[in-house]
Amino acid sequence: MLQQIRTLILKELTLEWRQKYALNGILLYVVSAVFITYLSVGAKQGNIGVPTWNALYWIIILFSAVNAVAKSFVQEHQGRQLYYYMIASPEAIIVSKIIYNSILTLVLALLGYLVFSVILGNPVQNQGLFVLNLVLGGLGFSACLTMVSGIASKASNNATLMAILSFPVIIPILLMAIRVSKNAIDGLDWSVSVDKIITLLAINAIISATAYILFPYLWRS
Amino acid sequence: MKSSWWKILTIALLAYTIIAGLLLDVPRLPILNETIRALYFHVTMWFGMIIMLIVAVIYSIKYLKSNDLRHDDIAIEFTNAAILFGVLGIVTGMLWARYTWGDYWSGDPKQNASAIGLLMYFAYLILRNSLTDVHQRARIGAVYNIFAFAAFIPLIFVLPRLTDSLHPGNGGNPGFNAYDLDSNLRKVFYPAIIAWTLLGTWLSVVRVRLKRVERKIEDKLINQIS
Numbered sequence: 001m002l003q004q005i006r007t008l009i010l011k012e013l014t015l016e017w018r019q020k021y022a023l024n025g026i027l028l029y030v031v032s033a034v035f036i037t038y039l040s041v042g043a044k045q046g047n048i049g050v051p052t053w054n055a056l057y058w059i060i061i062l063f064s065a066v067n068a069v070a071k072s073f074v075q076e077h078q079g080r081q082l083y084y085y086m087i088a089s090p091e092a093i094i095v096s097k098i099i100y101n102s103i104l105t106l107v108l109a110l111l112g113y114l115v116f117s118v119i120l121g122n123p124v125q126n127q128g129l130f131v132l133n134l135v136l137g138g139l140g141f142s143a144c145l146t147m148v149s150g151i152a153s154k155a156s157n158n159a160t161l162m163a164i165l166s167f168p169v170i171i172p173i174l175l176m177a178i179r180v181s182k183n184a185i186d187g188l189d190w191s192v193s194v195d196k197i198i199t200l201l202a203i204n205a206i207i208s209a210t211a212y213i214l215f216p217y218l219w220r221s
Numbered sequence: 222m223k224s225s226w227w228k229i230l231t232i233a234l235l236a237y238t239i240i241a242g243l244l245l246d247v248p249r250l251p252i253l254n255e256t257i258r259a260l261y262f263h264v265t266m267w268f269g270m271i272i273m274l275i276v277a278v279i280y281s282i283k284y285l286k287s288n289d290l291r292h293d294d295i296a297i298e299f300t301n302a303a304i305l306f307g308v309l310g311i312v313t314g315m316l317w318a319r320y321t322w323g324d325y326w327s328g329d330p331k332q333n334a335s336a337i338g339l340l341m342y343f344a345y346l347i348l349r350n351s352l353t354d355v356h357q358r359a360r361i362g363a364v365y366n367i368f369a370f371a372a373f374i375p376l377i378f379v380l381p382r383l384t385d386s387l388h389p390g391n392g393g394n395p396g397f398n399a400y401d402l403d404s405n406l407r408k409v410f411y412p413a414i415i416a417w418t419l420l421g422t423w424l425s426v427v428r429v430r431l432k433r434v435e436r437k438i439e440d441k442l443i444n445q446i447s
Contacts, residue, residue, distance in 0.1 A: 168341035
């Protein structure tokens with residue numbers, strides 16, 4: 001099982017590395033999205049309020065993550081999926097996809113953070129908490145989006161379906177992440193955020209566990 | 222007649238809910254005043270909705286275990302009824318909020334959470350309709366139904382409790398127990414929950430039977446031709 005997961009993650013990484021256009025595309029997506037918001041809100045450096053900064057940041061991360069993860073079950077054609085079906089257990093596949101997509105989401109989030117800091121200013125006072133929150137949020141996003149992209153890939157009209165299926169499910173994670181991130185920006189003490197982080201962890205655990213249990217049924221069809 | 226006792230019970234309980242709910246004495250309270258009667262309709266519809274959603278999830282799990290389309294019929298029809306109750310619940314809630322909080326939509330965490338919950342289940346219906354194969358529709362529908370329910374629970378029961386809500390019983394507002402000193406409200410409240418749940422069950426059962434009859438006719442037509 002662990003061996004399978006490791007091989008599958010390595011496979012995803014090599015695949016991504018060989019088709020660099022997809023990765024570069026999504027990285028460029030983040031940068032352009034940040035730039036568009038920057039121009040739309042018409043904010044000069046430091047001019048924008050903390051809650052707005054926070055909300056804009058998370059919305060951009062959400063949309064980039066949806067776009068990045070949406071392809072995870074579509075990019076490989078059916079024949080190859082059948083091949084995976086024969087050589088690997090569905091549990092290994094979902095776990096490896098979730099881990100891989102978390103890494104991808106985290107990279108996107110960090111890149112977004114970097115670009116945001118450069119052009120919109122960086123109001124974050126507690127960097128450690130902010131990054132920890134990014135890790136947890138990215139994990140939750142990827143668990144939820146991976147499962148939903150698996151569901152959406154079975155139906156036609158993929159892009160719309162991906163959005164409408166994932167947004168309501170992802171909102172609890174998004175709300176908790178935004179709250180913790182607000183605390184991190186304001187530089188509040190860790191003790192204020194502990195219970196929120198635990199809630200975020202619990203929601204992540206629920207979503208991941210359901211995905212893990214349900215994916216074999218989805219994979220079989 | 223033997224099997225229709227619960228339908229008679231439904232009618233009796235509904236009649237009781239409406240008559241007693243509108244006519245019986247209620248505690249006189251500032252701000253709430255007579256709108257406290259919304260408890261019998263708005264709150265109980267939400268309870269009914271959640272009970273029906275739980276039934277739907279149970280049948281979705283049963284479907285995944287057995288691959289029997291009859292379980293799927295029950296799951297989708299209970300979800301449909303639950304969505305109807307959810308919409309009614311949100312509309313009655315908005316009417317109530319107009320007179321107690323001053324606005325149809327006040328951005329209350331519970332209000333937002335329930336709207337998101339409804340979005341989730343509308344998405345479920347769209348997902349089902351976008352799949353054409355019956356078995357695939359049932360299977361993927363069941364998977365999403367369970368997945369959505371797992372997200373629905375923290376959304377409805379955990380998140381609103383982390384922030385202050387305007388709802389009675391939250392954020393320092395006195396709740397049910399504080400108002401209901403002589404248990405008068407409970408006399409209508411509990412029967413009303415049962416009544417709405419039974420009505421929802423009735424609706425779903427009729428639609429499940431309709432669906433099965435339709436499928437039988439369809440099968441017959443297909444067999445004739447080939």
